[in-house]
Amino acid sequence: MTPMSAEKLEVHPTRLELLRLRRRKALAEGIADILQKDLETLIVALVEHRQRAHALRTQLYEILNCAYLLFTEAEMIVGPMKVREISLSAPPIEFGVEVSTTPSVLGIQFPSLQFTKEENRALKPRFNLLETPIQLEEAASKIEDALNSIVKLAELMAVIREILEVISLKRRQINRIRFKIIPQLDATIRYVELILEEIERQDAIRVRVLQRKRKERAAKSV
Amino acid sequence: MKPLKYKEIMPRVAIEKLKLIELDDLVSLIDKDLESIRSALLESPYRDEILTISKDKIDSLSLDEVLLENYVKTFKHFIKFSSGDIRRLLLAVLKKFELSNVKAMLRAVKAKMDVDEAMKHIVPVGTLDKNRCRAILAGSKSIEDIINSLLDLEYGLIMKDVLNERKRIEDLLPLEVALDKAVYQGILKSAEELNGLDKKIAKGVLGIEIDAINVKIVLRCKAMGINQDQIKDYLMPTSLIDEKALEKAMKATNVKSTIECLLKVAETAKNPFYQNIFTQILKECDAPLSRLEVILDKASLKTSLDMLKEYTRYYNIGFLLAFFNLKWFEVKNLRCIIKGSERKISPSQVRKLLTLPDAW
Numbered sequence: 001m002t003p004m005s006a007e008k009l010e011v012h013p014t015r016l017e018l019l020r021l022r023r024r025k026a027l028a029e030g031i032a033d034i035l036q037k038d039l040e041t042l043i044v045a046l047v048e049h050r051q052r053a054h055a056l057r058t059q060l061y062e063i064l065n066c067a068y069l070l071f072t073e074a075e076m077i078v079g080p081m082k083v084r085e086i087s088l089s090a091p092p093i094e095f096g097v098e099v100s101t102t103p104s105v106l107g108i109q110f111p112s113l114q115f116t117k118e119e120n121r122a123l124k125p126r127f128n129l130l131e132t133p134i135q136l137e138e139a140a141s142k143i144e145d146a147l148n149s150i151v152k153l154a155e156l157m158a159v160i161r162e163i164l165e166v167i168s169l170k171r172r173q174i175n176r177i178r179f180k181i182i183p184q185l186d187a188t189i190r191y192v193e194l195i196l197e198e199i200e201r202q203d204a205i206r207v208r209v210l211q212r213k214r215k216e217r218a219a220k221s222v
Numbered sequence: 223m224k225p226l227k228y229k230e231i232m233p234r235v236a237i238e239k240l241k242l243i244e245l246d247d248l249v250s251l252i253d254k255d256l257e258s259i260r261s262a263l264l265e266s267p268y269r270d271e272i273l274t275i276s277k278d279k280i281d282s283l284s285l286d287e288v289l290l291e292n293y294v295k296t297f298k299h300f301i302k303f304s305s306g307d308i309r310r311l312l313l314a315v316l317k318k319f320e321l322s323n324v325k326a327m328l329r330a331v332k333a334k335m336d337v338d339e340a341m342k343h344i345v346p347v348g349t350l351d352k353n354r355c356r357a358i359l360a361g362s363k364s365i366e367d368i369i370n371s372l373l374d375l376e377y378g379l380i381m382k383d384v385l386n387e388r389k390r391i392e393d394l395l396p397l398e399v400a401l402d403k404a405v406y407q408g409i410l411k412s413a414e415e416l417n418g419l420d421k422k423i424a425k426g427v428l429g430i431e432i433d434a435i436n437v438k439i440v441l442r443c444k445a446m447g448i449n450q451d452q453i454k455d456y457l458m459p460t461s462l463i464d465e466k467a468l469e470k471a472m473k474a475t476n477v478k479s480t481i482e483c484l485l486k487v488a489e490t491a492k493n494p495f496y497q498n499i500f501t502q503i504l505k506e507c508d509a510p511l512s513r514l515e516v517i518l519d520k521a522s523l524k525t526s527l528d529m530l531k532e533y534t535r536y537y538n539i540g541f542l543l544a545f546f547n548l549k550w551f552e553v554k555n556l557r558c559i560i561k562g563s564e565r566k567i568s569p570s571q572v573r574k575l576l577t578l579p580d581a582w
Contacts, residue, residue: 069571073512076561076575077554079286085326085343088333091393123448128325128398129439129456134511137442 006183013195021192025185032177038106039170045105046163053156060149067142074136083136090126093144094118097151110162113155115148228537230303235545238296241267242545243552245578251559253569256280259560268292282557282564283342289553290345294319296549298347300542307416308539311424314412315546317405319347323355324377324401328394331362349375365391380404399456406432406458416539423529423540427547429461430495430525434518436463437484440471444480445511463487463496478507481514495525519577523551527579551577 011017075083098114127136243266251259260280263272271288297319301312323344330340337359344355358371369385372378384400385391410432413424436457443453450472460468467487474480481504488496499521503514526547529540555576562572 069567072561072565072567073575075282076558076567076572079290079557080283080561081286081343085329085333088335089329089394123446124452125395125443125446125448125456128395128402129442130398130402130435130458131325134442134515138510138512
């Protein structure tokens with residue numbers, strides 16, 4: 001990538017300013033390096049989270065397939081009407097999702113989702129033990145697992161989105177430093193150096209002219 | 223033994239027994255589409271009911287309904303030709319289906335289904351015909367309304383007692399358990415009222431069904447981690463495996479030790495039938511509970527098949543009870559095949575869920 005044509009900064013072309021500009025450039029390069037390392041860490045975290053999300057999604061499909069198969073088996077055993085009748089009249093379980101944040105990679109606050117289930121419900125069967133095929137119980141339990149996995153997957157997706165946003169921000173910051181601030185500083189440094197060189201050259205000519213004139217005056221007076 | 227009381231009913235049972243679908247034919251329906259299954263069923267005793275469904279409306283729901291209707295029709299047919307204590311026993315067993323309608327109405331009201339939707343769950347049996355059920359559903363907005371509408375039947379009174387005890391019904395489980403217990407109590411009482419060999423056979427066949435239910439309840443509750451006192455509330459009246467044996471099993475810490483305990487009880491009682499079942503279950507105790515339940519279901523089928531071989535065909539209740547069990551397993555297996563076909567379940571999976579004799 002070629003650097004953008006940079007405009008120089010409005011500064012006084014002095015030696016002090018040149019030193020200040022060089023310090024600013026070194027600082028900008030340091031910041032860009034740190035940001036680049038952060039970016040690499042974030043990319044590693046993104047890849048890890050993506051792999052975890054992929055594994056979790058595969059696991060979720062397996063759980064859902066298993067739950068669906070168990071539900072179908074329950075229908076095969078007692079008939080679809082009975083399963084429908086039992087399912088619709090079973091006491092519902094209250095589920096919820098608690099949202100919080102936890103510090104993670106580079107201290108960034110990542111969203112944390114916690115699947116919650118009503119706990120005050122006494123331990124007792126939800127369905128009629130005599131009529132309900134065990135497959136329906138197992139399917140219900142699998143669906144609970146699936147809900148848990150869905151919440152975990154949602155958390156991972158939220159984290160991935162957060163990481164992507166931070167990566168995009170870091171990339172913009174790095175680009176701004178590398179392709180705007182540093183070239184601008186370079187241009188300004190070059191400009192100040194040129195001016196200072198010009199001043200030096202003029203001073204040198206002026207010294208030589210003065211020396212020549214002094215020599216001429218000395219020769220006349222002798 | 224009174225052969226005369228079997229005069230009317232047994233020839234009819236023998237004819238119906240011959241009409242049962244051969245296992246080979248039944249298994250050959252696996253993996254067939256619904257239309258082929260319908261065509262096959264047109265050549266079976268289900269023909270009349272199948273013809274009531276139009277070809278384009280055929281699905282697992284409609285087929286399931288007609289299979290149940292056929293079973294109940296067969297049951298009613300035999301009740302018509304039975305008399306005395308046999309009739310009383312059959313009426314007691316039929317109450318299982320009547321109760322199924324009561325539960326369907328309770329669940330429909332609980333789930334706030336509309337009347338037409340709820341009526342799809344009703345298979346008219348006994349005093350609970352379609353009109354009565356529709357009237358009850360139309361006039362009931364709460365569980366209490368259903369209970370009050372059924373006060374003329376024993377179901378209403380049983381539920382009223384539960385309601386009085388609990389003041390408030392949060393879920394249907396206590397009501398359903400009380401109703402189930404009453405029906406099975408009635409069945410056992412009717413079996414007890416039979417005489418001689420009939421009594422022994424009826425207690426054997428129906429007892430194994432009830433024992434299997436109780437063992438399933440204990441195993442399921444153990445797997446859920448439900449405590450012993452609570453499990454007792456869900457148990458049906460005990461039969462061959464008595465309360466003491468079940469209590470011992472309930473005290474066990476997990477499913478495996480529960481089965482070991484039941485096996486020990488069967489060994490002490492020198493009951494080879496149960497020994498064999500619990501040994502089989504113990505061998506597979508690490509398998510899912512559904513597999514263990516299949517073994518228990520097969521116990522009932524095995525008893526029925528043994529009955530057919532063991533006792534003289536026409537002069538005892540064994541043949542009749544065995545026929546009803548075999549017919550019920552046929553309905554269950556057909557239902558399984560039909561749903562499997564509709565959902566495109568693999569043939570091996572469907573076969574696993576069928577209740578077939580071990581030797582087959």
